Amino acid sequence: MTSFTTSTRTHAVVTASQDEVWATLTDPDLVARFTPFLRTVRERGEHWVWELARVPVLGRSFTFTFTERMTFDEPHRIDFTHDPEVGHGDETAGVDGWYSLSPQAEGTCLETSMAISVELPFPGITRPAVTTAMKGVVALMGQRFSHNLLEHLGARTA
Secondary structure (H helix, E strand, C coil): CEEEEEEEEEEEEECCCHHHHHHHHCCHHHHHHHCCCEEEEEEECCEEEEEEEEEEECCEEEEEEEEEEEEEECCCEEEEEECHHHCCCCCCEEEEEEEEEEEECCEEEEEEEEEEEEEECCCHHHHHHHHHHHHHHHHHHHHHHHHHHHHHHCCCEC
16 A cells, blocks of 8 residues: 545635535535535544545545544634544545635635545555546545535625
């Protein structure tokens, strides 16, 4: 197994209130419904357990389950940190990052930053190809999540 990582950082002004955006981002069922490849998110106290299914990488598909410690500073910030020690079994994926929400005249400025790490059964020499594939999957997930979030909120980007 080899470790692979990628990261993403985005921001947009969404024409919805900070409270509406907050309520959506803190609802694990909605997050799961809006995110491609994400089967479910289960809330377990201060942790959320994420289950991804059939994520394509280099002609193969992988499933991942990982545990995130969630920290909420309502309605401004959500931090999440991979916390495999409270998870069940050997976690081969995890995400560290945050969402930041701030009121704007047009709605809410939503910023996010994520670093995604996975262990995959590919040799290290495949790093450029795997990283490119991961970036594509992460971009697709982000685009579809954004579309679904805006549709749910009845909003657009300003």
